[in-house]
Amino acid sequence: MHAMPRLTRRTFLSSTAAGVAAATALRPASAWARIQGANSRVRVAVIGTGRQGINDMRGHMALPDVDIVAVCDVYGANQARAAAIAPNAAQVKDFRAVLDNKDIDAVIIGTPDHWHALMTVMACQAGKDVYVEKPTSLAIGEGRKMVEAARKYNRVVQVGTQQRSARHFQEAARLVQEGGIGKVAAVRCWNVGNQAPDGIGNPPDSDPPADLDWDMWLGPAPRRPFNANRFGVVPDAFSHFRWFWDYAGGMMTDWGVHLIDIVQMAMKVDAPTAVSAVGGKFCLTDNRETPDTILASYQYPGFVMTYENRTTNGRALNDHGYGIEFYGTDGTLFVDRSGFDLTPETRRDGDQVVDRTLARRQASRPDNPTHARNFIDCVKWRQKPICDIEIGHRSTTTAILGNLAFRSGATLTWDGATEKVTNGNQKAAALLDVAYRAPWKLTV
Numbered sequence: 001m002h003a004m005p006r007l008t009r010r011t012f013l014s015s016t017a018a019g020v021a022a023a024t025a026l027r028p029a030s031a032w033a034r035i036q037g038a039n040s041r042v043r044v045a046v047i048g049t050g051r052q053g054i055n056d057m058r059g060h061m062a063l064p065d066v067d068i069v070a071v072c073d074v075y076g077a078n079q080a081r082a083a084a085i086a087p088n089a090a091q092v093k094d095f096r097a098v099l100d101n102k103d104i105d106a107v108i109i110g111t112p113d114h115w116h117a118l119m120t121v122m123a124c125q126a127g128k129d130v131y132v133e134k135p136t137s138l139a140i141g142e143g144r145k146m147v148e149a150a151r152k153y154n155r156v157v158q159v160g161t162q163q164r165s166a167r168h169f170q171e172a173a174r175l176v177q178e179g180g181i182g183k184v185a186a187v188r189c190w191n192v193g194n195q196a197p198d199g200i201g202n203p204p205d206s207d208p209p210a211d212l213d214w215d216m217w218l219g220p221a222p223r224r225p226f227n228a229n230r231f232g233v234v235p236d237a238f239s240h241f242r243w244f245w246d247y248a249g250g251m252m253t254d255w256g257v258h259l260i261d262i263v264q265m266a267m268k269v270d271a272p273t274a275v276s277a278v279g280g281k282f283c284l285t286d287n288r289e290t291p292d293t294i295l296a297s298y299q300y301p302g303f304v305m306t307y308e309n310r311t312t313n314g315r316a317l318n319d320h321g322y323g324i325e326f327y328g329t330d331g332t333l334f335v336d337r338s339g340f341d342l343t344p345e346t347r348r349d350g351d352q353v354v355d356r357t358l359a360r361r362q363a364s365r366p367d368n369p370t371h372a373r374n375f376i377d378c379v380k381w382r383q384k385p386i387c388d389i390e391i392g393h394r395s396t397t398t399a400i401l402g403n404l405a406f407r408s409g410a411t412l413t414w415d416g417a418t419e420k421v422t423n424g425n426q427k428a429a430a431l432l433d434v435a436y437r438a439p440w441k442l443t444v
Contacts, residue, residue: 042376045070045098046089046108047119049082051238052133053110056160057082059372060108060131066376072098075233076211093213095119099126106156106379109133112241113248114221114434117142118442120157120389124149129156129379131372134261135253135396136389140419141433143393148444150389156378158385159392161261162371163337172335173266181328181342184267187305189259191251191322194314199286200240203228220436221246229287243288250290251309252406253399259324261387261395262335263305266326270394271416272298272305277406283312296402307402404428 042065046057049071060066071082072092083091092098098107099122106129109119117137123130130150136159137143150157163169176184208214208226215223217231224230224246232240241247242254264270279294292312298305314321323336332343371386378385397419404421405412408428415422421429436442 040380041065041067042379043067043069043103043105044108045072045092045101045104045106046082046086046110047072047095047098048109048111048115048133049073049078050075050110050233052160053078053108054082054085056108056110056131056133056372057086059370060376061086063372063376066372069104070098070101074213074216075209077209078233094216096122099123099128102127104128106130106375112217112239113253114138114246115219117146118220118436118440120146121149121442121444124153124155124157127153127155129375130389131158131160131375132389132392133160134392135249135257135399136392137396137400138248139432139434140397140400142442143396144419145442145444147390147393152444154382156375156382156385157389157392158371158375158378159387159389159396160371161258161387161392161395163258163262164265164387164391165371165374166337168339169262169265169335172333172340173262175333175340175342176266176326176328177268180331181326181333182330182345184326184328185303186327187263187267187303188308188317188325188327189256189263189305189323190308190317191255191259192308192310192314192316193321194312195292196283196312197285199284199292199311200229200232200243200288202285202287218437220434220440220442222437227287240288243290245289248290249400249403250288250294251311252290252294252296252307252402253396255322256296256307256309256402257395257399259322260305260307260398261392262324263326264395264398267300267303269300270391272300272398272401272414273416274299274411274413275398275401275405276411277402279406291406294402294406296405298398298402307399404431407431 044060044066046053046068057068061068068086068089070090070092071079071086072095073079074093079091083089098104107123109116109130109132113135116132120130120132136146205225205227214226229240230244243250248254275298277294277296279291281292284292293310296307320336323334326333331345334341374386401412401414408425410425412421412425412428413423
C-alpha cells in the first residue's frame with residue numbers, strides 16, 4: 001500500500017486549475033483505483049456544511065481511515081465553522097470544483113433537499129461515491145435518476161437514514177418478521193410538537209448576507225427573493241428551508257422518512273398501493289408553506305400504515321413524542337432511537353400471548369456499527385451499503401406520496417413497479433417530477 005500525498009488547499013486548487021468550466025465536462029473516473037487495499041485511507045469532501053452536514057462530517061472524521069480533505073458551502077459562515085473542525089481541509093465555494101478533483105474518492109452531500117438529486121448524479125458521473133442525506137430527492141422522478149446514475153457509473157451511494165444501522169432497530173425488525181408479535185395488520189408513525197402560534201415567524205424579504213451566494217443556493221429551484229426563513233439558517237434549530245415546497249417536503253419527508261424507512265424494512269415492502277392524506281396549515285401564523293397538521297394513510301398488501309404530524313400540540317402518544325408502533329395479534333412493538341418496548345396482548349382467559357421476558361426495553365448497543373462505517377467499508381469493498389440508493393429512494397417515495405395525496409386532495413393509487421399514479425390524478429402526476437431552473441439539468 002502506497003502512502004497517499006496530503007491534499008492541501010494549494011494542491012486542491014492546483015488540481016482544479018481548469019476551474020468550474022472544466023468541471024462541467026464531467027467524466028467517469030475510477031477513484032477507487034488509487035486506494036490500495038482495505039487499510040488505505042478514503043478521501044472525503046463535504047458539500048453543504050450546515051448543521052446536518054457537519055454532523056455527517058464529524059461521523060466520518062471519527063473513523064480512523066477517513067480524511068476530510070475539502071469542505072464546500074455557498075455560505076461563508078457555514079464553511080468557516082466546518083473549516084474550524086477540519087482545519088486541514090481545503091475550502092471550496094463551488095461544488096463542481098470538488099467533483100472535478102480526481103484526488104477525492106467520496107462526497108458527503110448535506111445540502112438542502114432540492115440539491116440532493118442533481119449533486120448525487122453529477123458526483124456519480126465524476127467517479128465519486130456518495131453519502132447523501134435524506135430525503136433522497138424533492139421529487140420521485142429525480143430519485144429514480146439517482147438510482148440509474150449509481151448503477152450506470154458503478155458507484156456506492158449511501159442514504160442518510162442511519163436508523164437502519166442501529167442494532168436495536170434491526171432486532172425490532174427481526175422480531176416483527178419472525179412473528180414475535182403475531183400477524184401485523186396496522187402500523188402507526190408519528191412526530192408531535194408545539195410551535196403555536198408564531199412558528200418560525202414572518203421575516204420580510206431582504207438582501208442576502210454578504211457571504212452568501214443566494215443564486216447558487218437556489219440552484220435548480222425557482223428564482224425567489226432572499227427570505228431569512230427560506231434560507232433558514234438559525235443557531236438553535238435545523239434550517240427552516242424544510243418548510244417550503246421549493247426545497248423540501250415538511251415533516252413528512254424530513255422526519256417521516258426515517259420512520260417509514262424502518263416500517264418498510266420490518267415489513268419487507270418497498271411501496272404502498274394506495275395513499276390518502278388530510279391536513280392543513282390551521283394554527284401557525286408564520287410564512288411556512290407545508291402543513292402544521294397532517295395525517296397520511298397508506299395501504300400495503302396485508303396491512304395499513306399511518307403517519308401523523310402535528311406542530312400545534314405537543315401531547316405525546318403513549319408518552320413518546322415520536323416513534324413507530326407495530327400492532328400485532330399477539331403484542332404491540334414500539335421502537336424509537338432509544339430502544340424498543342413490547343407489550344403482550346392478553347387473551348380472554350387472561351393469558352398473555354407472548355413471553356413476558358420479551359416485554360423489555362432494549363437500548364442501542366455500544367457496538368452498533370455506524371452508518372458512516374458501513375459506507376466507508378462499502379466504498380473499499382465495492383458493495384451495496386445498508387441503505388443503498390434504491391432503498392433510500394423507495395422510502396423517500398413513500399413519504400413524498402403522502403405529500404402528493406395531501407396537495408392533490410385525493411386518494412392516490414400507486415404502481416410501485418412503474419412508479420406511476422394509476423387512478424388518473426393529473427395534479428399528483430404532475431408533481432412526480434420537478435422542473436429545473438436554467439442552466440441546471442438532470443441528465444444521467
